[in-house]
Amino acid sequence: MDNKRLNILPVPTFGWLGVNDAVREIAVLPDVESITVECRQTEPVRIDLSDNKEYEINVCANEGESLTVIEYNTADSSSVSTKIKAKSGSRVKLIQVIAAAGQTVNNVSAEVLDNASFEYVLLTLSGADTLCEIKADLAGRGAGFDANIGYKVSNEDKLDINLLASHKGKKTVSNIAVSGVLSNKADKTFKGTIDFLNGAVGAVGAEKEEVLLLDESVINKTVPLILCAEEDVEGSHGASIGRIDEKQVFYMQSRGLDEQRIYELMANAKIIRLLKYIDDEQTLLRINNALDGGNNDE
Amino acid sequence: MKEKTNVNDIDRSLYDFRNEEDESEYFDSGLSKEIIRAISDEKNDTDWMREFRLRSLEIYQKTKMVDWGPSIEGLDVDNIVTYIRQKSRMNTDWEAVPDDIKDTFERLGIPQAERESLAGVGAQYDSELVYHNVRKEVAESGVVYTDLESAMHDERYAEMIRQHFMKLVPPTDHKFAALHGAVWSGGSFVYVPKGVCLEIPLQSYFRLNAKGAGQFEHTLIILEEGSYLHFIEGCSAPKYYEAGLHAGCVELYVGRNATLRYSTIENWSKNMYNLNTKRALVEEGGKIEWVSGSFGSHVSYLYPMSILNGRGASAEFTGITFAGEGQNLDTGAKVVHNAPDTSSYINTKSISKSGGISTFRSAVTVNKNAEGSRSAVNCESLMLDRISRSDTVPVMDIRTNKADIGHEAKIGRISDEAVFYLMSRGLDEDSAKAMIVRGFADNVSKELPLEYAMEMNNLIGLEMKGSIG
Incomplete structure (x- = not known):
């Protein structure tokens, strides 16, 4: 086991908060598998990550092409590195579902060129220790980045997400929407950074996280950064953390639902929100099975 | 051709005057046990304070520099004069203050403000208080407003101060808290008895005139149950080429159902490193209101902290930071919700111009026992040109499901x-x-x-x- 410093916050802050990095013992995995996706695909490219190994996945969309890649991770322990190049005018969609058991180290880096777009969907359903680092380099003029992230963390599991949207090109756009639910000693950190570099004239970035906490045993850390070295930009972030609105609970109780069922429904709603971005029947079926399994376990 | 709209930097002419210094009154620069003992001798410290200073020095020497925030490489503490002996003793009669010092505060408008709108005034020049006065009717209500060192030697307050001094900000808190513990000098002590509400504010003004020096005043305020105080703190210094250091410490104890408003207009010169620590402990139903304007200094680290320790305690922080050329101002607030039904509201604005760097940094911590608590953070930043920088670095650490926490931030130019x-x-x-x-x-x-x-x-x-x- 190696002790490594991962998910380093782009601008460090008060050390006692424990958010500047994630120091973990990382299992050394014996095998490495390389996968390349680069030609035009009409169907989504589905990659099953079920073995305990390192995966190196390279995705390249040529000019004007569209490409959807779906990674479904059920490995006990894995390290996944996905590198994306979205050439001018292309569109890349990456869907990652993590329904793992042990430790997952998941890295995504994307270079997005002129008028290209990168759509990213991350759904984490299980995993004792999940570390996700996502870097979108909006290098070209008009490059776009949409991130939709959902998580369900429970049973003493840990989740640490470090996302960085770097606005380099003019009129680049990023939208980051995160929602999740924590219960039963879950420990989650979400670090989301919008970085407007000098020269990113006309760039717009927005970030939002909604977290539902289901009991008193959880730890939630939310760290939404905006870094700005350009005058003509618009950046915003918002966060809402807490319990279910009492009025919503009252309404649903008046419709005959008991409190436990209401909480189950609201928790699943945070995840189901993401399903509309997953336009693949096979994957939706697997997610539904995983969610049902989770409910049965409860 | 039209001229681009220009927003000027702060006009500092009011503050950038200086008096000649008698350098024979300077203690040696740097830090050693000998210097600490000499400061202690000068102040006729009690035994516990002498020990406290020496222990703080040891902590300072063992503690690492912070590894986040703006660079303080330009600050060499070994070149900072930590104590300057004053030519006159502290006075309660304005006319007895030496002419050059009196002239300084006259130009800053302090005596006029005292006459017109304050219940009491303290004025510190370099390392020592030179003037402290409080209106007769305020003193008669039982309010104590005096310099901290006199109070420490007054048997009526000595034990109270010993029980509170650097308990909220211990020397182990960070390197400059330890430095403060070792070399602190000057500052005010305020005690407001149960149920007493001061309708008009008290003010302390801190002026650092000496070049290459540090100011390490300590402000200790204790509000008993149901009392109210508005305390105003002002500070300025003339500009020198040598780095100056301000490492003051403010400790505020807000009793049950008491309210303290603490307002600061900080206007240090652009050679100053402002590494100040402010903290408030708020009991049941009490309220701390911070109003903060940060305009001066070369580098600032300033994050007033509110510890909400009793049911229903609350904190409000309202701040503005203006970072111009050559300035790197890292400011914000910290709140710890440590009791049920506590609430906090942080509302800040920052402006960056002419290459200035402004960073808003915050930490909102909601502990497991803070059921029913609420917090809202709102920060807005305005960029006035392309060569400046503005960062927002908030953290929320929430450990109960029975709290409602909100955060909003915006950055941009004039709409x-x-x-x-x-x-x-x-x-x-x-x-x-x-x-x-x-x-x-x-x-x-x-x-x-x-x-x-x-x-x-x-x-x-x-x-x-x-x-x-």
């Missing part, structure tokens, strides 16, 4: 839509932009007494000229 709207109402473009920028700073000025709001507006010096290009 074209807002300018257009105001122009449709008859304003020209210059006036519209000027109004928007003045309005941006309004959240702090409206929280200050009128005289100070006017001073702040003067300080900001947001003068618009030319037309839009």
